[in-house]
Amino acid sequence: MMTMDQGAAPQTEGGEFVVSPHPYATQLRTERLAREAALGSRRETLLYLNGVNKTFDGFKAINNLSLVLERGEMRAIIGPNGAGKTTMMDIITGKTRPDAGEVYFRGEVDLTKHDEPAIASMGIGRKFQKPTVFESHTVEDNLALSLSGSRSVLTALLHKKSAADAGKIDEILATTRLTDKRKRLASGLSHGQKQWLEIGMLLAQDPELLLVDEPVAGMTDAETEETARLLRDIAQKHSVIVVEHDMHFVRELGVKVTCLHEGSVLSEGSIDHVSRDPRVIEVYLGR
Numbered sequence: 001m002m003t004m005d006q007g008a009a010p011q012t013e014g015g016e017f018v019v020s021p022h023p024y025a026t027q028l029r030t031e032r033l034a035r036e037a038a039l040g041s042r043r044e045t046l047l048y049l050n051g052v053n054k055t056f057d058g059f060k061a062i063n064n065l066s067l068v069l070e071r072g073e074m075r076a077i078i079g080p081n082g083a084g085k086t087t088m089m090d091i092i093t094g095k096t097r098p099d100a101g102e103v104y105f106r107g108e109v110d111l112t113k114h115d116e117p118a119i120a121s122m123g124i125g126r127k128f129q130k131p132t133v134f135e136s137h138t139v140e141d142n143l144a145l146s147l148s149g150s151r152s153v154l155t156a157l158l159h160k161k162s163a164a165d166a167g168k169i170d171e172i173l174a175t176t177r178l179t180d181k182r183k184r185l186a187s188g189l190s191h192g193q194k195q196w197l198e199i200g201m202l203l204a205q206d207p208e209l210l211l212v213d214e215p216v217a218g219m220t221d222a223e224t225e226e227t228a229r230l231l232r233d234i235a236q237k238h239s240v241i242v243v244e245h246d247m248h249f250v251r252e253l254g255v256k257v258t259c260l261h262e263g264s265v266l267s268e269g270s271i272d273h274v275s276r277d278p279r280v281i282e283v284y285l286g287r
């Protein structure tokens, strides 16, 4: 006579025979559902970092870092020197390859598989701390040279701009508060105006995500406050990550703040939440 294993024994339910799933099948299904849920939440996001690690000569610069940026979000990143802010930006832009972890753009592009030029062309623009504008060109020519698309330098400088290009340059000049400086040589701009021009040059490339590194370092108080307004304007149409130490400026941005420490997220939330967090006070704000 045939005997049956208890786990797979048929049972009657409303007159029908049903087979209890094997415990291993149940485990596989649970794991599959968890994977699908993770993929679902990743798809919703613009930038998804999960369990990212990067070690330099045995030193963990990035340590199991996870961070999610929603589409259209502006995020401020703070943290003490050496916290891993620059390394995180380097990983997002393909300058540094992580040792482990997931880095996804628009939920589906694995950024760890692409190099810097490819990532830039996908719509991630980066502005480094030091402005690098073309000093001997006018403000508007700096923007014309940066417009996305296949223009040669000569085409950009010598030929009449198309109506679309001209309209776009006008819009960027207005956003970056440089309309009345458009004919000036970039060398004649103040430090703050050069930073704004460089942000404009990034905008000319139509990035979906802008990474901005310490934009207000060296600016006057008035320029700092104007930069917060300028970035809030930009964030209406773009996603932005701003790394900055100036807490007054970060407060002016009025966005979610992430504090990094020793390569991972120490605290995250509103500026009030993060700046009251005893751990943030201990390692960063209290210093």
Ligand SMILES: Nc1ncnc2c1ncn2[C@@H]1O[C@H](COP(=O)(O)OP(=O)(O)OP(=O)(O)O)[C@@H](O)[C@H]1O
Pocket: 056, 057, 060, 061, 079, 080, 081, 082, 083, 084, 085, 086, 087, 088
């Ligand atoms: N290419 C590299 N080789 C070796 N060590 C590195 C390299 N890049 C970064 N590090 C180290 O990794 C750690 C994190 O540095 P990172 O520049 O990312 O910090 P940060 O938060 O940007 O600091 P800061 O506010 O000073 O710019 C530091 O200890 C740094 O010395």
